[in-house]
Amino acid sequence: MTDHQAVRRCRELLWVRGRSVAWVAPLLLLAGITAVDLNTTERFRIVSWIVLVPGIAAAICGVWTTAVFAVLSVLDYVAVDNAWPQQYQAGLPDFILVAFAGLLAILACVVRRNGERRMLHMRDIAETTVRTVLRPLPQGWAGLEHAAVYLAADSQARVGGDFYDIQPGLYGTRVLVGDVQGKGLGAVETAAALLGTFREAGYHERDLATVADRLETRMIRHRGHTVALGRDDGDRFATAVLLGFPPGAPDVVEVVNFGHEPPLAVGPTGVRPLPPGGGLPLGMADLGTATGPPPTLTVTLAADETLLITTDGVTEARNRNGAFYSLPDAAARAPAPDPTRLVAYIRDGVLHHSHGHLSDDTTIFAVRRTPPP
Numbered sequence: 001m002t003d004h005q006a007v008r009r010c011r012e013l014l015w016v017r018g019r020s021v022a023w024v025a026p027l028l029l030l031a032g033i034t035a036v037d038l039n040t041t042e043r044f045r046i047v048s049w050i051v052l053v054p055g056i057a058a059a060i061c062g063v064w065t066t067a068v069f070a071v072l073s074v075l076d077y078v079a080v081d082n083a084w085p086q087q088y089q090a091g092l093p094d095f096i097l098v099a100f101a102g103l104l105a106i107l108a109c110v111v112r113r114n115g116e117r118r119m120l121h122m123r124d125i126a127e128t129t130v131r132t133v134l135r136p137l138p139q140g141w142a143g144l145e146h147a148a149v150y151l152a153a154d155s156q157a158r159v160g161g162d163f164y165d166i167q168p169g170l171y172g173t174r175v176l177v178g179d180v181q182g183k184g185l186g187a188v189e190t191a192a193a194l195l196g197t198f199r200e201a202g203y204h205e206r207d208l209a210t211v212a213d214r215l216e217t218r219m220i221r222h223r224g225h226t227v228a229l230g231r232d233d234g235d236r237f238a239t240a241v242l243l244g245f246p247p248g249a250p251d252v253v254e255v256v257n258f259g260h261e262p263p264l265a266v267g268p269t270g271v272r273p274l275p276p277g278g279g280l281p282l283g284m285a286d287l288g289t290a291t292g293p294p295p296t297l298t299v300t301l302a303a304d305e306t307l308l309i310t311t312d313g314v315t316e317a318r319n320r321n322g323a324f325y326s327l328p329d330a331a332a333r334a335p336a337p338d339p340t341r342l343v344a345y346i347r348d349g350v351l352h353h354s355h356g357h358l359s360d361d362t363t364i365f366a367v368r369r370t371p372p373p
Contacts, residue, residue, distance in 0.1 A: 077098045179238060313350070
C-alpha cells in the first residue's frame with residue numbers, strides 16, 4: 001500500500017456520515033486513564049499515562065483538536081492528581097512531563113498535516129501529468145471500443161514511461177502503445193515526445209509506414225536534444241506497437257512492431273498472437289541491417305476479436321515463488337473478449353499474481369472495432 005493510499009484509508013475509517021470521529025479515540029483513552037487511576041490503589045497510579053492522549057490526537061486529529069486534548073490532558077492531570085492525598089501525588093515532575101508532551105504533540109501534528117498536504121499536492125501534480133501524457137479517451141472514440149489500465153511501479157510518482165493513444169485521421173484510425181526504457185521524468189518526457197509526434201503524423205500521413213518513420217526520427221531527435229543538455233539519455237529507446245485501422249476494411253488491421261511483445265487477438269474461439277514483425281525498438285534503427293521502418297503487416301481480424309497489448313509490467317510480474325504471469329493462459333480464461341472486461345480481468349490477475357508488487361510500469365490496453373448495429 002502506498003503512503004497516499006494509507007492516508008486515504010485512514011481518513012475513510014475516521015469519518016462517519018460525513019463527520020470526523022477521530023476525536024473519539026483520544027477522548028476514550030483520557031477517560032479510561034482517569035477512571036483507572038481514581039479506582040485503583042496508590043500502588044497502581046497511571047495518571048502519568050495521560051501523556052499518550054495528545055500523542056494519539058496528533059497522529060489522527062487536526063492541529064486544533066490536538067491542542068484541545070493537550071490542554072485537557074494538563075487539566076485532567078491536575079484534577080486527578082489532587083484528588084489523592086498529598087503523599088500519593090505524582091507532583092510537579094509528571095506535570096511538566098504532561099505539559100511538555102502536549103506541546104510536542106501539537107508540533108508533531110503540524111508537521112504531519114504539512115506532510116499530508118505536500119503528499120496530496122504531489123499526487124495532484126502526478127495525476128495532471130498522467131492526464132497530459134495519457135489523455136482521456138472517449139468511449140467509442142474513432143470507431144473503436146477500447147479500455148486501458150495504467151499502473152506505475154513508482155508508487156510515489158505514480159507516472160512512468162508507458163504510453164498509449166488513439167488518433168483518428170484522414171486515412172483511418174491509428175493506435176500506439178509503447179514502453180520507454182527506464183523510469184522517472186526522463187521516461188515520461190520521452191513518452192510525451194513520441195505521443196506528440198504520433199498525434200500529428202497519425203492524423204496527416206497516408207501510410208502507416210510513414211507514421212512509423214516519423215516516430216523513429218522523433219526518438220532520435222529527442223535523444224539528441226537531451227544529450228546536448230548533458231543528460232545521460234543517449235541509450236534510451238522505446239518498444240511500441242503501432243496499429244492502423246483503415247477505412248472500408250472492417251476485418252483488417254495494419255501492424256508495425258518496434259521490438260514489442262506481439263499483440264494477442266482474443267476471441268470466443270481462443271487466443272492467438274499476431275506475427276512479431278521483427279522490428280527494432282524506436283531509437284535503435286541504426287543498429288539493424290535493414291533501412292527504413294519495420295515492415296507493415298496486414299492481419300485479418302474477426303469481428304468479435306479484441307487486440308490485447310501489454311507492457312513489461314504484465315509479462316514480468318512474478319509471484320512469491322518466482323513464477324512469471326502467463327498472459328496467454330490468462331487471456332484464454334477471460335470471461336469475454338469485451339475490452340473493458342478483458343482489461344479488468346488481466347489487471348486483477350496481475351495484481352493477485354504479484355501480490356500488488358509490480359517491478360515495472362504496467363499498461364494493459366485492449367481495442368477492437370465497434371461492432372456494427
